[in-house]
Amino acid sequence: MNINKLPVRNLIKKPLRSAALIFISAFLVISMFGGSVIVKSLQNGMNNLEARLGADVIVVPNSAKSKTDLENMLLQGTPGYFYMDKSYIDKIAEIDGVEKVSAQYFLASAKAGCCSVAVQIIGFDPENDFSIQPWIRNSYKEKLELYDVVVGSDINSIAGSQIKLYNTNCKVAAKLEKTGTALDTAIYANAETVKELIKAADKQGINVLSENNPDSVISSVYVKVMDGYDPQAVTDDINIHIRKVQAVRTKNMMTGISDSLSAISSAVTVLLIVVWIMSLIIMFIAFSMLINERKKEFAVLRIIGTSRKMLVKIIITESLFICLLGGITGIILAALIVFPFSAVIEAMLGLPFLVPSFGQTVAYMTVSLLLSIITGPLSAAYSAYRLSRVDTGLIMRE
Amino acid sequence: MKIEIKNVTKTYPRKSGEANFFYAVKETSFNISEGSLSVILGRSGSGKSTLLNMIGGLLKPTSGEILYDNKNIFDFNDKELSVFRNKNIGMIPQVQSVLPNLTVFENVMLPYALYKKENTVGEYADELLKMTGIFDLKNVYASDLSGGEMRRVAIARALINKPSIILGDEPTADLDEENTEKVFEIFKKTAQQGTTVLLVTHETDAKKYSDCVYKMQSGELSKET
Known part of the structure; x- marks a missing residue:
């Protein structure tokens, strides 16, 4: 017989009582860990998208219905295309405060051989691109040749394989890492490849350009603003001085999503605090009732020579085990919900979603587990202390 | 050990x-000599258990001292x-006092296990279980015992540390x-071996085993002649 085994024996011999308390503790951790991972995933998705766009201002033709189409393409992954004359690149570059400009070419595949749904094809100019190439280089360091494409992580192709776009065979040079954004469902190629694909689409009777020549059009211009210049002022300048285009600040484009994210984060944070306080109250009541119900049992321990400190230790250890088991159960359950169903959660929220790194996940696990472990002893401490102060003789007399 | x-x-x-308070035990003074078996008789509510709990250090007296070898x-x-x-x-409380989640053997061993890590009294525990007639129940969980069996577990548990004094509150209920x-035979034998039993x-019937009999009435203790 070892006195240290007593708390474990008490838990094992009362499985229903223990299970109920473990469930409360697990619920706390599911909320804490699951909620934190979801909020962090949304923040990661947002940060990643902002980093990947890499531009201060995006200029699109008025026909793109200002920022709405662009937002849909970049945030929701709805494939689309719009074009304007190539000469706009030089006009935009001449605006005061513009440091770099880079053109992009959009094309939506009707139904690619690789994909069951339409995908967005994004072309860039390797000579002056500062938006797409930096992160393509993380996965593929070679120069992209004609008909070479790099696919987003959600495209069902592997590096080295071939995919057919508008009946044109393209080589998948690399597959990008997951970003948690709509960019994961896009295909990237250099401008020449996209122009050839536009021509191929035209041959198939899909006329995306009307009367324009693919060599004389672009879809958008990404603008990098010089240090010391206000991006909003540069955006306004473009809108004032250049006709038939719409300049959009990327930050403003993100405002809607940022607001949604901030609202979700605040709601989840409030919810987590409420859940924690509720758990603390429920655990406090549960332990008070439990200790009250078992006070004769604890009085026996005092009779045989258990000190107040030892008695409190036994009660606290019991609550610690309950919360530790509940915490571990909660983490496993939350992980089984959040990670395998992240795509479903992303679709439900309609926001960029990138699950945290292993390190971040472990940190959230640890904090949630610690919070759970603290909750038990904190809830039990007062009742245990109160019990230990009562004369054992009075308890036996009741 | 001398108890005063x-x-x-x-x-x-x-x-x-x-009145804003009542006396459960009125001013009481007596000595218990070492190796004696003393009995306090009295009705329910007469203050016997309160006095016993104070002697066992479980209840602080309102006034007065409980001295063991002249130490309060x-x-x-x-x-x-x-x-x-x-x-x-070694205390035997009036209420059932076994821990339901432990076996009979573990309950008996509990006072020993509180402050000692090595088990050197296992055989003695078996002996006590035999003496109290519950050896066959050694590995049965206390929650499965009858009232009488629980009482005997409490008696064996009170003896496990070979204490200087045994305090029994209705030990034969x-x-x-x-x-x-x-x-009562066990208590008599224990007292003869030098342990003070109260x-x-x-x-x-306890009178016939005792060396000294007290009577408690309305919180007042008197010695029976």
Whole structure:
């Protein structure tokens, strides 16, 4: 017989009582860990998208219905295309405060051989691109040749394989890492490849350009603003001085999503605090009732020579085990919900979603587990202390 | 060990009524000599258990002192008093006092296991279980025992640390005649071996095993001649 085994024996011999308390503790951790991972995933998705766009201002033709189409393409992954004359690149570059400009070419595949749904094809100019190439280089360091494409992580192709776009065979040079954004469902190629694909689409009777020549059009211009210049002022300048285009600040484009994210984060944070306080109250009541119900049992321990400190230790250890088991159960359950169903959660929220790194996940696990472990002893401490102060003789007399 | 109860009283506050407190134990003084078996007889509510709990250090007297070898146990701090109780006092409470989640053997061993890590009294525990007639129940969980069996577990547990004093509060409640006799025999034998035994009981038969008989009435203790 070892006195240290007593708390474990008490838990094992009362499985229903223990299970109920473990469930409360697990619920706390599911909320804490699951909620934190979801909020962090949304923040990661947002940060990643902002980093990947890499531009201060995006200029699109008025026909793109200002920022709405662009937002849909970049945030929701709805494939689309719009074009304007190539000469706009030089006009935009001449605006005061513009440091770099880079053109992009959009094309939506009707139904690619690789994909069951339409995908967005994004072309860039390797000579002056500062938006797409930096992160393509993380996965593929070679120069992209004609008909070479790099696919987003959600495209069902592997590096080295071939995919057919508008009946044109393209080589998948690399597959990008997951970003948690709509960019994961896009295909990237250099401008020449996209122009050839536009021509191929035209041959198939899909006329995306009307009367324009693919060599004389672009879809958008990404603008990098010089240090010391206000991006909003540069955006306004473009809108004032250049006709038939719409300049959009990327930050403003993100405002809607940022607001949604901030609202979700605040709601989840409030919810987590409420859940924690509720758990603390429920655990406090549960332990008070439990200790009250078992006070004769604890009085026996005092009779045989258990000190107040030892008695409190036994009660606290019991609550610690309950919360530790509940915490571990909660983490496993939350992980089984959040990670395998992240795509479903992303679709439900309609926001960029990138699950945290292993390190971040472990940190959230640890904090949630610690919070759970603290909750038990904190809830039990007062009742245990109160019990230990009562004369054992009075308890036996009741 | 010499035990001296000196001017001890215990009062409890009243929730209503003329007086704001009442005496559970009126001023009481007596000595218990080493190796004796003393019995306190009295009706329910006469203050016997209160007095016994004070002697066992479980209830602080309102006034007076409980001296063990001239040391007032209520001058000890909680840890000192707990260790003292564990080593020197074997107590059998009036209510059922087994831990339901432990086996009979584990319950008996519990006072020993509190402060000692090595098990050197396993055989002695078996001996006590045989003596109290519950050896066959050694590995049965206490929650599955009858009232009488639980009482005998409490008796064996009180003896495991070979204490200097045994305090029994109705130790034969729930026992049949045969087992009651057996238990009193155990106490008699224990006292003869040098342990001081003080029992609180309704059983007038206890008188025939005792060296000294006290009577408690309305909180007042008197020695029977």
